[in-house]
Amino acid sequence: MSSDENKRINREKRGQITPEDLKPYSNFPDTYLIELLDDDYPKKRTISATLLGRRQIISAVIPLASALKYEKALYSRIAISKALSEIGEPSIDPLIDLLGEIGNNQETELPQKYFNKKSYPLVRDMAARTLVKIGKPATLPLIRILKDEDSFKVQQAIDAVGGIAAKTSDERGLKSLISILQSYWEGHDKVTSWKIVRALGGFRNCEDATGPLLMVIEYAREAEDDFPIVWESVRSLGQIGVENSQIMNLLLELSHHQNSEISKASKIAMKQFDN
Known part of the structure; x- marks a missing residue:
C-alpha cells in the first residue's frame, strides 16, 4: 500500500469525506441524519453534521452540541462545529453552555514565549x-x-x-x-x-x-x-x-x-x- 493510500485511510478514520460521500445521504430525512451523529463510523458522523448544517436544521442544535462535546475524530469535530455555525443564532446558548467543557487545550497558565504571528490568535476552545x-x-x-x-x-x-x-x-x-x-x-x-x-x-x-x-x-x-x-x-x-x-x-x-x-x-x- 502506498504512502498516499495510507494517509487517505487515516484521514477517513478521522472522519474526512468527499463530496461523493454525501450524495447517497442527500435525500435522507433530518431525523435519520440526527441519529447518524451517534454512528460508530466517523465518516458517517461527518456526513450527518455536514448535511444538517447545510439544511440549517434547528432541531439538530442540541444533538450537534452534545456531539461536539464528545467527538474525538478531527474531521467530524470540524464538521459539527461548522454545522452549528451555519445554523447560527439557535446554536448560541448551547455553545455558551459548552464553554470550557470541550477538550483540554485551553490555556491555563501564562505563555513562556511571545506569539509570533501577526494575525489574531486562533481561539483554542x-x-x-x-x-x-x-x-x-x-x-x-x-x-x-x-x-x-x-x-x-x-x-x-x-x-x-x-x-x-x-x-x-x-x-x-x-x-x-x-x-x-x-x-x-x-x-x-x-x-x-x-x-x-x-x-x-x-x-x-x-x-x-x-x-x-x-x-x-x-x-x-x-x-x-x-x-x-x-x-x-x-x-x-x-x-x-x-x-x-x-x-x-x-x-x-x-x-x-x-x-x-x-x-x-x-x-x-x-x-x-x-x-
Whole structure:
C-alpha cells in the first residue's frame, strides 16, 4: 500500500469525506441524519453534521452540541462545529453552555514565549471558536457570561468576544472587557488578565482599547512574573494600530527592555505601524 493510500485511510478514520460521500445521504430525512451523529463510523458522523448544517436544521442544535462535546475524530469535530455555525443564532446558548467543557487545550497558565504571528490568535476552545464563526449575534450573550463566577468559562468567553471583534469589527464587548480587567488585575488573576489584554487586540483602530493596555504595561513592566502580560499588551497595541506619540515612545522604550520577548514584541509592533 502506498504512502498516499495510507494517509487517505487515516484521514477517513478521522472522519474526512468527499463530496461523493454525501450524495447517497442527500435525500435522507433530518431525523435519520440526527441519529447518524451517534454512528460508530466517523465518516458517517461527518456526513450527518455536514448535511444538517447545510439544511440549517434547528432541531439538530442540541444533538450537534452534545456531539461536539464528545467527538474525538478531527474531521467530524470540524464538521459539527461548522454545522452549528451555519445554523447560527439557535446554536448560541448551547455553545455558551459548552464553554470550557470541550477538550483540554485551553490555556491555563501564562505563555513562556511571545506569539509570533501577526494575525489574531486562533481561539483554542472549540465552543468559543464556533461562536466566533457565528459572529456578531453571539456578542451580547457572551457579554453576559463575562460576569459568571466560573473564571475558566469567562476566559473562553473573553477569547470569543475578542475573536468576534477581530473578525467583524463588533465593538460592543469593549466596555465589558475593560470593566472586568481592573477587577481581575486587582484580584491577581493573571491568566484572565492576560486573556483580556489579548482580546483587546481584536478591536482594530479603537483608541478606547489602548488606554487599559497602557495602564497594564505601566504597572507590570518591572515585575518579571507579569512579563507575558506586558508583551501581550504590546502585541495588542500593534494589532489595534492607533498611532500617537505616547504609544510610539513607549514602544521605542520597551524595544530596549531587558526581557527579550518584550523587546521583540515592541519591535514587531512598531513595524506594524509602518505597514
